[in-house]
Amino acid sequence: MSDLRDLYQETILDHNKRPRNFKKLEDANRTADGYNPLCGDKVKVYLRVEDGRVKDLSFEGSGCAISKASASVMTESLKGKTVEEVEAVFKRFRDLVTGKAGEAEDLGKLVVFSGVCEFPTRVKCATLAWHALSAALQDDKQPVSTE
Amino acid sequence: MVKALQEVKTVDFSRPELDVARIRRDFPILHQRVHGKPLVYLDNAATTQKPQAVIDAITRYYTTDNANVHRGVHTLSQRATEAYEAARVTAQHFLNAAESCEIIFVRGATEGINLVAHSYGRDHVGAGDEIVITAMEHHSNIVPWQMLCEEKGARLRVAPINDAGELLLDQYERLLNPKTKLVAVSHISNALGTINPVRRLIELAHARGIPVLVDGAQAAPHLKIDVRALDADFYVFSSHKLFGPTGFGVLYGKRALLEAMPPYQGGGDMILAVTFEKTIYNALPYKFEAGTPHISGAIGMGAAIQYLAGVGLDAIMSYEADLLAYATARLAAIPGVKIIGTAKEKAGVVSFVMDSAHAHDVGTILDQEGIAIRTGHHCAMPIMERFGVPSTARASLAFYNTREEIDALAKGVLKVREVFG
Numbered sequence: 184m185s186d187l188r189d190l191y192q193e194t195i196l197d198h199n200k201r202p203r204n205f206k207k208l209e210d211a212n213r214t215a216d217g218y219n220p221l222c223g224d225k226v227k228v229y230l231r232v233e234d235g236r237v238k239d240l241s242f243e244g245s246g247c248a249i250s251k252a253s254a255s256v257m258t259e260s261l262k263g264k265t266v267e268e269v270e271a272v273f274k275r276f277r278d279l280v281t282g283k284a285g286e287a288e289d290l291g292k293l294v295v296f297s298g299v300c301e302f303p304t305r306v307k308c309a310t311l312a313w314h315a316l317s318a319a320l321q322d323d324k325q326p327v328s329t330e
Numbered sequence: 331m332v333k334a335l336q337e338v339k340t341v342d343f344s345r346p347e348l349d350v351a352r353i354r355r356d357f358p359i360l361h362q363r364v365h366g367k368p369l370v371y372l373d374n375a376a377t378t379q380k381p382q383a384v385i386d387a388i389t390r391y392y393t394t395d396n397a398n399v400h401r402g403v404h405t406l407s408q409r410a411t412e413a414y415e416a417a418r419v420t421a422q423h424f425l426n427a428a429e430s431c432e433i434i435f436v437r438g439a440t441e442g443i444n445l446v447a448h449s450y451g452r453d454h455v456g457a458g459d460e461i462v463i464t465a466m467e468h469h470s471n472i473v474p475w476q477m478l479c480e481e482k483g484a485r486l487r488v489a490p491i492n493d494a495g496e497l498l499l500d501q502y503e504r505l506l507n508p509k510t511k512l513v514a515v516s517h518i519s520n521a522l523g524t525i526n527p528v529r530r531l532i533e534l535a536h537a538r539g540i541p542v543l544v545d546g547a548q549a550a551p552h553l554k555i556d557v558r559a560l561d562a563d564f565y566v567f568s569s570h571k572l573f574g575p576t577g578f579g580v581l582y583g584k585r586a587l588l589e590a591m592p593p594y595q596g597g598g599d600m601i602l603a604v605t606f607e608k609t610i611y612n613a614l615p616y617k618f619e620a621g622t623p624h625i626s627g628a629i630g631m632g633a634a635i636q637y638l639a640g641v642g643l644d645a646i647m648s649y650e651a652d653l654l655a656y657a658t659a660r661l662a663a664i665p666g667v668k669i670i671g672t673a674k675e676k677a678g679v680v681s682f683v684m685d686s687a688h689a690h691d692v693g694t695i696l697d698q699e700g701i702a703i704r705t706g707h708h709c710a711m712p713i714m715e716r717f718g719v720p721s722t723a724r725a726s727l728a729f730y731n732t733r734e735e736i737d738a739l740a741k742g743v744l745k746v747r748e749v750f751g
Contacts, residue, residue, distance in 0.1 A: 186365075187698050191691075191749050199750075222690045222706045223720040245720050247690035248750070302694060 189298030190305070191248065198252035203259050204241040211241075213322060217315030219307055224250045228315040236265050242312055249296075249305050254312030256292055266320055273313050280309045348649040353641065354730050356381040367700030370735045375520050375548060375679055375726030376704050378573045380634070387633035388575065388626045398622055400599055414625050417632030418615070421580050424635045425565060426556040431614040432588065434581040435623055439547040440470040442566030442581035443514070445618060446543055447474040449591040450564075451512065457483035460509045462540075464489045464497050464526070465716055466519040469709045471545045475514060484511075491716065495522035495671040502531065506538050513542040517549030521708040521724065522671030523654075523679030525553070532561050541587065547571055551728065552650060552677040554643045557582050569627060573728075574634035578627030581618070588614050595620040646729045650678060653727055653736065660740040661725075666747060670722050681708075681722040684743070686750040689723040695749060696723075699742040 208229035217226040224246030231239040240261060242254045261269050276293055277283075282300030299309045354360055359379045362369050371379060391413060397406035399414045415430075422430040436442045451474075455461065461475045465488050472486075479486045487510075489502035497515075506513070513535045518525050532542045541563035546555060550567035557565045562582070569578040583591075593600055593611055597620030602610040611617050638646070657680050661667050666685040684692060693705035704724045707714045714721060725739055 187695060187749065190694070196750065222688075223711075223714065224690070225720070247688035249691070251688075305690075305694060308690065 186298070186301055190302055192295045192298065194256070194292065194295040195248060195252040198255040199248035202242075202251055202255040205243065205255065206241050207243055208239060208241040210239075213319040215315045215319035217244075217311045217318075219246070219250070219311050221307065222247060224308060224311055226250065226254055226312045226315055228254070228312055228319050230316070230319050232266065232320070235267075236263065237261055237269055238263070240316070242315075246311070247305075247308050249299065249308040250311045253296060253309045256295070257312050257316065260291055260293055261316075269320065270317070273317060276313060277310060280306050348641070348645045348729065350649070350730065350732055354732075356383065356637070357730055358382055358385070360730060364700040364702070365698050368738075370699075370701040370731075370738050372725040372727065372731065372735065372739060373702045373704050374551070374728040374731075375571070375708075375724065377570045377576065378551060378728055379730070380573055380575070380630075381637050383637045384574055384630050384633045388630045391626050391629045396625075399625055400616070410625055413632075414623070414628045417628035420632040420635050424550075424555070424639075425580070425582050426558055427582050428558060429585060432582055432585050434583065434588070434615045434618045435628055436566075436579050436581050436618075437577055437624070438568040438570070438579035439545060439566040440568075440579075442564075442579055443470055443543065443545065444474045445581055445594045446564050446566075446583070447478045449594045449618075450541075450587065451475075451478045452482070453590075453592065455479075455482050455484050455511045458509060459484040459511045460487050460505075460507070461485075462487045462489060462502070462505050462510055462513045462535075464502070464515050465491045466495065466497070466522055466524060466526075466713055467514070467516055467710070468520050468545065468547070469711070470547075471514050471516055472712070475512075485509075488712075489515075491524075494673050495519065495524045495713075495717075496673045496675075497524070497526055497531075499527070499530070499534075503534050506535060506540060508538075510535075510538065510540050513540055514545065515542065516545040516547075517555075518546075518552065518677050518679075519671070519710070519713070520548045520679070521681055521710040521713045521722070522673065523676040523681070523726075524671060524673035525549075525675040525677050527675070528562070529560050532563075536561065548678065551638075553647065563587055569631035569634065572631065572634055573637065574631035575624075575627050578624050578631050580631075585614065588618070593620070594618050597621045599623070641729065649729055650727055653731060653733065654678065654680070656733055657725060657727065657736045657739070660736055661743065664740065664743050664747070667743060670717050670719065678728075679724060679726045681724045683719050683722050684746060684750075687746050689721040691750070692723040692743070692746050695746045696739070696742040699738065699745065701739055701742050703739075 211229035213230040226244035229241045240258050280299040357379045395409040397410040399411040418430045418433045421433045487505045535542045543564035544562045546567040550572045565582040570576040600620040602612050670681040689705040706721045
């Protein structure tokens with residue numbers, strides 16, 4: 184059972200129950216949709232990007248605990264970061280959940296998702312909102328899919 | 331919560347005769363541990379496990395008989411051909427078809443439906459025509475018809491279901507009209523477990539001269555099928571949901587319909603004579619079987635049907651009805667669990683959602699307990715929409731499952747509640 188607790192850490196359960204920044208961002212200037220056809224998870228990420236910096240971000244959607252908590256912690260972690268910094272965090276986060284991370288330095292609260300790498304089928308859940316975020320930053324109007 | 335479970339345990343479900351312990355010994359894959367727990371395989375609607383008899387038949391074919399069929403005069407080719415054609419007769423008897431030439435070997439139910447859409451559909455469906463399906467179809471019985479309708483400028487009509495997941499018969503009947511050129515309906519819904527009144531649906535369609543295709547992918551492992559009693563025009567099923575190998579299945583069609591249909595694919599085996607000017611097509615069933623077929627698939631499926639016949643479909647049906655009632659009662663007794671699909675006539679499937687946890691999380695936690703279920707939309711996204719859920723967790727049964735395994739499932743679901751509160 185220790186594996187299961189590694190995956191469903193308290194922070195994840197908390198963010199699943201009470202997701203932060205779970206709303207439509209009225210003054211967003213970038214949005215993107217993410218969709219996981221495997222389980223039907225849907226997420227919409229809203230961004231307000233100014234001068235190359237993510238001033239504000241939020242999300243809406245429905246999904247499993249991992250995808251919802253991941254989106255929630257993501258919105259908390261990235262506020263105020265430059266677009267380049269966001270892309271760098273995404274890369275480190277992706278390495279973390281796929282088990283490629285040497286050290287999870289600078290990831291802050293995002294390290295609660297380290298247990299995901301033991302559950303390969305859940306990596307897509309953890310990265311869904313991030314893929315949507317990345318698409319929004321590239322201003323890609325196509326919904327991103329995890330497939 | 332604990333009290334509710336104890337109450338259910340006292341309900342008496344008389345156990346019909348089926349030696350499950352002996353049956354389980356026939357399925358080698360069931361005897362393993364997953365994450366340190368005994369495997370509880372409850373994903374049978376996705377695919378079933380294979381008895382040793384099927385594994386042996388395939389091994390024996392490749393070990394002693396492998397050759398191409400319908401081609402050689404040599405002994406191995408004759409043996410392979412005999413085994414391949416014997417599987418056709420076995421399938422014929424399984425469906426109670428009138429003739430073995432009405433059994434077309436395909437890759438699975440999906441290809442069977444596509445074959446009918448391409449070959450029959452293109453010939454009979456035109457602009458302004460209509461095809462009727464139901465709201466509980468698997469994507470494989472939606473998309474081929476959508477594609478055909480798009481190509482022909484025809485219209486797909488969908489017969490609705492009620493909140494229990496039962497087809498609304500009067501609304502179905504109202505959809506049938508002179509423009510309706512085909513009805514395509516599942517025998518059992520893969521996501522809800524609903525058994526459709528197929529005999530009645532066919533009767534209503536036939537009264538208006540409309541042929542009916544029945545998707546029997548989920549019915550074949552659970553019901554005794556008689557295509558003549560049903561008067562089905564087309565009936566499809568997949569071998570792998572019937573304890574046989576993947577990549578193989580059957581399309582049954584009434585001879586007169588099949589004979590009038592153009593071929594599906596061109597190639598070897600489906601021809602009698604070829605010149606560069608003209609090709610004379612082979613007779614049924616070979617007209618629809620272009621290329622070297624999945625010979626070991628046929629042989630494996632034949633062995634699976636023989637195995638089922640040995641167990642006895644009556645015993646299987648009554649045992650599974652008992653197990654389904656038990657599983658439904660056990661899960662329904664857990665607070666926060668809602669069962670999706672509560673039709674009076676049901677088989678094999680308990681789909682459910684939990685108020686505290688998403689189906690995907692349910693699936694991961696159960697997997698840690700060694701329990702395999704399906705989570706997601708079950709290739710039936712319109713059903714998920716109908717019930718307003720993004721996905722469900724689905725436990726689907728086979729006759730090798732036991733009440734002890736259902737108890738393990740119930741315990742696993744309680745664990746989900748523990749984690750998610």
